[in-house]
Every structure is written in structure tokens, then in C-alpha cells.
Amino acid sequence: MAWLPFIGRWLEERAGLNAALTPVLDHPVPRRSASWWYTFGSATLALFVLQIATGICLALVYVPSADKAYDSLLYLNYEAPFGWFLRAAHFWGSNAMVAVMTLHMIQVFLWGAHKYPREMTWVVGVLLFLCTLGMAFSGQIMRWDQDAYWGLGIGASIAARTPFIGESVVPFILGGPIIAGRTLSRVFTAHVFLIPGILIALVGLHLWLVLRLGVNEWPMPGRLVDRETYRQRYEDDVHKDGVPFFPDAARKDMVSMGLAILLVLFCAAIFGPFGPHGVPDPSIIDTAPKPDFYFLALFALFALLPPWTETVLLVFGPPLAIVLLLAVPFLAGTGEKSWKRRPVAVLGVILIVLTVTTLAGLGVVVPWSPVMSAWSALPTPVAYVKGRTPLELQGALIIQNKQCRNCHSLGGEGGRRGPALDGVATRQTRDQLIRQVLQGSGNMPAYGKNLTPAEVTALVAFMQTLRPDNQPPARPSVAPAASAR
Amino acid sequence: MCADHDLVPSKSTSRRGFLFKLGLALNVLGGVLVGIPVLGYILAPIRRLGGQAWIKLGPVASFPDGETRLAVYQNPTTVDWDGATAKTACWVRHVKGERFQVFAVNCAHLGCPVRWFAQSRLFMCPCHGGVYYEDGARASGPPPRGLFQYEYEIRQGQLWVRGGQLPTLAGPV
Numbered sequence: 001m002a003w004l005p006f007i008g009r010w011l012e013e014r015a016g017l018n019a020a021l022t023p024v025l026d027h028p029v030p031r032r033s034a035s036w037w038y039t040f041g042s043a044t045l046a047l048f049v050l051q052i053a054t055g056i057c058l059a060l061v062y063v064p065s066a067d068k069a070y071d072s073l074l075y076l077n078y079e080a081p082f083g084w085f086l087r088a089a090h091f092w093g094s095n096a097m098v099a100v101m102t103l104h105m106i107q108v109f110l111w112g113a114h115k116y117p118r119e120m121t122w123v124v125g126v127l128l129f130l131c132t133l134g135m136a137f138s139g140q141i142m143r144w145d146q147d148a149y150w151g152l153g154i155g156a157s158i159a160a161r162t163p164f165i166g167e168s169v170v171p172f173i174l175g176g177p178i179i180a181g182r183t184l185s186r187v188f189t190a191h192v193f194l195i196p197g198i199l200i201a202l203v204g205l206h207l208w209l210v211l212r213l214g215v216n217e218w219p220m221p222g223r224l225v226d227r228e229t230y231r232q233r234y235e236d237d238v239h240k241d242g243v244p245f246f247p248d249a250a251r252k253d254m255v256s257m258g259l260a261i262l263l264v265l266f267c268a269a270i271f272g273p274f275g276p277h278g279v280p281d282p283s284i285i286d287t288a289p290k291p292d293f294y295f296l297a298l299f300a301l302f303a304l305l306p307p308w309t310e311t312v313l314l315v316f317g318p319p320l321a322i323v324l325l326l327a328v329p330f331l332a333g334t335g336e337k338s339w340k341r342r343p344v345a346v347l348g349v350i351l352i353v354l355t356v357t358t359l360a361g362l363g364v365v366v367p368w369s370p371v372m373s374a375w376s377a378l379p380t381p382v383a384y385v386k387g388r389t390p391l392e393l394q395g396a397l398i399i400q401n402k403q404c405r406n407c408h409s410l411g412g413e414g415g416r417r418g419p420a421l422d423g424v425a426t427r428q429t430r431d432q433l434i435r436q437v438l439q440g441s442g443n444m445p446a447y448g449k450n451l452t453p454a455e456v457t458a459l460v461a462f463m464q465t466l467r468p469d470n471q472p473p474a475r476p477s478v479a480p481a482a483s484a485r
Numbered sequence: 486m487c488a489d490h491d492l493v494p495s496k497s498t499s500r501r502g503f504l505f506k507l508g509l510a511l512n513v514l515g516g517v518l519v520g521i522p523v524l525g526y527i528l529a530p531i532r533r534l535g536g537q538a539w540i541k542l543g544p545v546a547s548f549p550d551g552e553t554r555l556a557v558y559q560n561p562t563t564v565d566w567d568g569a570t571a572k573t574a575c576w577v578r579h580v581k582g583e584r585f586q587v588f589a590v591n592c593a594h595l596g597c598p599v600r601w602f603a604q605s606r607l608f609m610c611p612c613h614g615g616v617y618y619e620d621g622a623r624a625s626g627p628p629p630r631g632l633f634q635y636e637y638e639i640r641q642g643q644l645w646v647r648g649g650q651l652p653t654l655a656g657p658v
């Protein structure tokens with residue numbers, strides 16, 4: 001083994017890597033910053049490397065052509081040796097990367113790491129976050145199934161709402177007038193060349209900034225950041241009470257990186273690859289497209305925003321949110337660092353996290369979507385047909401046949417777009433029911449043209465039976481005129 | 486190694502100054518000569534590549550009076566590797582006689598495919614719950630307008646529509 005040091009010396013004389021890297025590895029880190037809390041960034045980096053490795057492997061087989069992409073994904077899933085595993089690792093890796101990166105962002109914000117002099121590190125981090133979301137979206141499109149096809153349609157429809165240039169933006173994104181072969185080539189180029197190139201450059205810059213400015217110290221309540229004194233104080237502290245990055249801080253980073261990767265590989269092995277789902281054939285319209293989890297919150301927002309705010313929020317909301325994120329260190333770049341004394345920051349994070357997770361949860365349940373098969377697939381609860389007159393039974397049939405249950409549930413089953421019909425007779429009188437059915441209102445279409453008078457009579461007769469035995473039917477608030485009695 | 490040389494050219498018309506400017510100019514020229522075609526290439530789809538065209542949907546007889554049926558056509562501007570995505574679906578409503586309505590399947594809200602329910606005579610969207618009446622008018626939900634409609638013509642017993650682009654609020658079919 002005597003030749004090993006020789007090779008080492010030979011390489012060092014030419015490449016000088018040791019001389020270049022030693023100061024990087026030895027750079028002092030504040031002792032308390034060698035914490036588990038500070039390892040999300042390196043875990044994200046590890047996941048990024050995993051994405052590159054698995055992504056390159058997938059690109060060996062994946063065909064970025066609209067007519068073959070789907071088949072090549074099936075080939076990866078079922079025929080290519082370990083293809084299923086690499087696809088799964090890439091999918092779970094992408095989910096994990098978005099998740100861990102979000103944790104990293106929340107952590108550095110709460111620990112005040114975005115403050116002077118690390119504003120630029122934060123700005124680059126926000127750009128990295130946006131690029132990663134870009135990778136997530138384009139990766140989801142490259143799955144080239146029904147969700148991808150219609151998901152891209154949603155993206156194009158949002159872009160179309162941009163004032164003035166909307167009409168040009170759509171074909172620019174799609175690479176043509178419709179979603180087709182040229183679209184996939186564009187998305188492929190973005191996912192494989194363009195965004196990764198930017199990502200790698202930005203990761204380099206991000207790391208350089210971390211090295212140059214030092215790892216954020218552990219924030220102490222009451223220890224304020226002041227532009228005049230901060231850097232000197234940090235230098236003094238880190239030299240007085242610092243530890244070398246390697247191995248003192250790197251130990252925990254390494255554990256966290258390894259755990260992140262193992263977790264992804266574990267999920268990949270257990271849950272396998274995701275999709276592709278239905279064939280991307282635009283003539284198959286029996287589909288309910290849904291985005292991957294990181295865009296579920298947006299998907300839900302689109303359904304819940306009041307229509308008049310929609311265009312403004314869709315077009316200006318995302319740029320505004322990005323500008324606000326980028327502006328964070330410039331709006332609050334000095335002062336208190338500890339989250340214990342930054343109630344607005346903490347509440348802000350809680351508010352955003354709660355909003356996003358609540359919306360994403362709703363995006364899973366989609367209570368605003370009609371259940372397309374409810375009318376023909378769901379049984380009428382037995383209790384609602386037992387002992388009913390032929391007229392009422394006819395009404396029960398009409399509720400099914402006219403797709404009422406796509407939006408209204410009975411016995412807990414059916415759509416949730418409109419109110420459940422169980423107990424409707426306790427809320428509305430006969431006349432109110434007839435009016436509602438014929439004219440609709442709010443979110444309900446008018447059925448006046450689609451029901452014969454006989455059908456309306458039967459339907460309303462059935463609905464009047466929909467109340468618990470111990471509750472009286474709704475009564476008109478105004479007593480009927482004496483002559484009508 | 487060349488500490489005594491001027492790295493920044495002097496203002497004089499020396500050979501060094503000329504070479505520096507020439508080098509700069511050549512690279513700018515190269516950048517422009519590459520940049521123009523690159524931009525033109527990337528932005529080309531905006532010019533519509535042939536744009537919309539008249540497309541034959543089929544004989545009028547295949548769309549019975551009073552019914553709404555799904556029709557599928559091949560998009561007029563395609564490339565060989567489009568595969569199934571070259572297809573586009575649309576809803577054809579035969580109102581009466583020579584009166585038709587041809588709707589894009591794409592919801593006017595965010596483009597998801599709407600489905601026709603003949604019994605309630607409604608189109609429903611699976612994504613965000615947009616609903617339309619049989620004549621395409623908005624019935625409920627988030628869509629800001631009714632369904633997108635194709636221009637149509639009847640030529641020798643055949644139904645033709647004018648289409649060829651993804652309908653959005655910025656550019657209906």
C-alpha cells in the first residue's frame with residue numbers, strides 16, 4: 001500500500017484539492033449550531049444528489065416523445081431491471097425534497113438566519129425553492145398520463161389569464177397550439193437541462209454564501225442583530241467557542257443525510273412507483289385530474305376562491321407571494337433573531353402552514369366536485385324507501401336519475417357540493433323545495449327545463465319524507481291566508 | 486507573469502486597444518447571431534404555426550336531433566410523434582335541423598374535461614365543480630363564462646368545425 005501516499009501526493013501536486021478543501025472542512029461553526037435543527041439543508045442536498053442519480057438512470061430509458069413516453073414508463077415499471085425501484089426512488093425523492101426543503105426554510109426563518117448579513121443566502125434559497133417546485137411540476141407532467149395532460153391544461157388556463165400577453169403565453173408554454181408532442185419536449189428540456197442547470201449553479205452559490213458568511217449562530221433571546229457590530233461579534237464568538245465543521249458539525253449532517261436517503265429508499269421499496277395512471281388520450285374524458293400533493297393546496301384554492309377574485313389572485317398572487325418571500329430579509333433584516341421573541345414571525349409560519357395543510361386536505365377530499373358516478377352507482381338508503389308511496393318512490397328514482405346525488409348526499413353517500421338531503425324536509429317547505437328545484441340558486445343549477453311537472457311533484461313528495469321521525473317538517477313562516485284554510 | 490503589460494487597453498489607437506475592442510465586437514456579434522435564431526426558435530409557437538383550420542367532424546346523421554354527443558377529431562397542426570395527444574374531443578349538440586352547438590370539452594374555468602349528463606341535461610366538471618346547462622351557459626360553480634363554442638358549418642351533409650388550439654379565456658377555440 002506504499003503507493004497510496006504516492007498517488008495522493010501526485011494528485012495533490014497537480015489538483016491541489018486538499019489545500020483547497022481543508023479550509024472548507026475546517027471552517028469554524030458556532031458550537032451550539034452543530035445541532036440537529038441545522039441539518040435540514042444538508043438533507044435537502046443529499047436528496048438532490050439522489051434525484052440527479054436516479055434521474056440520469058431514468059433518462060436512459062424514458063422516451064420524451066408524446067407517443068412513446070407512456071409506454072416507456074410502463075417498460076420502466078415492469079420490464080427494465082430495477083426500473084420500478086428507480087422510478088419509485090425518484091418519485092419519493094421528489095416528495096421528500098420538497099418536504100425537507102420546506103422544513104429547512106421554516107427552520108432558517110424561525111432561527112433568524114435570513115437576517116444580516118445572510119440576506120442573499122435567503123434570496124438564493126427562495127430561488128432554489130422555486131426551481132424545486134418547477135422540477136416537481138415538470139416532473140409530474142413527464143409522467144405523461146391523464147393527470148399530466150389535464151394538469152398541464154390547468155397550468156395553461158391559469159397562464160392564459162395573464163393580462164395582455166395571455167394569448168401568447170399559452171402556445172409558448174405548450175410549444176404549439178395544443179398539448180401534444182412538442183409540449184412534452186419543452187417540459188423534458190426544462191426538467192432535464194434548464195432547471196437542473198440553474199439548480200446546480202444556485203446550490204453552488206448557496207453553499208459558497210454559507211461558507212463565506214458562516215453558519216448562523218444559535219439565536220439567543222435579547223441578542224440583537226446590528227449591522228455595525230454583528231460580523232465582528234460573530235467572528236469573535238466563532239473563534240472563541242467554535243468547532244470545526246468537519247467532523248463536529250458534519251457528524252449530525254451526515255446522519256441526517258443518510259436517514260433522508262434511507263427513508264426515501266424505504267418508501268420506494270414498500271410503496272413502489274407512482275403511476276403512470278390513465279393513458280394520455282384526450283378523447284377519454286372520464287377522468288378527474290388531480291395534482292401531486294405539493295400543488296393540492298393551490299388546486300383547492302382554485303375551487304374555493306370567490307370567482308370575482310380569481311383572475312386577480314391567480315395572476316398576481318403567485319408573483320406577489322414570491323416577491324414577499326424574497327423581501328423577507330429586507331423587511332426584517334436586523335434585530336431579534338430568536339423565535340421566542342418574534343411572535344409575528346411564529347404566527348405567520350403557523351398561519352401559512354395551517355392554511356396550506358388545510359387547503360391540501362380539502363384538495364384530497366374535493367368536497368366541491370360532483371361525484372360523477374354517484375347517481376348510477378350509489379344505493380338509495382333502505383330507510384328512505386321503506387313504506388313510501390309509489391309517488392314518493394318515483395321521486396326517489398328521479399333523485400338518482402337526474403344526477404341530484406352527484407352533488408347531494410343521502411345517508412352520507414354522494415356529492416358534497418350541495419347540502420345533504422337527509423332531513424331536507426325539516427329545513428324547507430314544499431313550496432320552497434319546488435322553487436329551489438325549478439329555479440336553482442347559489443351553486444345549484446335550475447332544473448325547470450329538465451323536469452316535467454309530474455316529475456317535480458314526485459321529487460318533492462319524496463324530499464318531504466326526508467326527515468327524522470322526531471322532527472316536524474318545516475312550516476311556512478307566514479300563516480296561510482284564511483281563505484286557503 | 487505579464488505585470489508590466491497593460492491589461493486594460495489605453496485609450497490610444499494602439500494595436501492592443503484595437504484587438505480588445507475587436508474581440509469584444511466579435512463576441513457581441515456572435516452572441517447576436519446566435520441569439521436571434523434561438524429566440525425565434527423558442528418563441529415560434531406564439532405565431533400559431535398554421536393556426537386554426539376547418540375540421541370535418543362527420544356526417545350530420547351521426548348526431549341525432551336533440552342529443553349531445555362526444556366527437557373526436559385529429560388536430561389540424563400535429564407532428565408525427567404526437568400519438569394520442571393529437572386527438573381533441575368536443576361535445577356536439579344537435580339542436581334541431583341545421584342548428585348545432587359544438588362545445589370544447591375544456592371547462593372555461595381551468596380547462597378540465599366536462600362531462601355530459603343527458604338525464605339532467607347538464608355538463609359537469611370534475612375538477613372544481615363547474616356546471617353548465619345544455620346550451621353551454623354557466624349554471625353554477627367557478628367558471629367565469631359558458632363553455633367555449635366552435636364555429637361550425639354544414640357542407641354536403643357533413644359537420645365541420647373551426648378549431649385547432651387549446652381553448653382558454655385568452656384564446657377560445
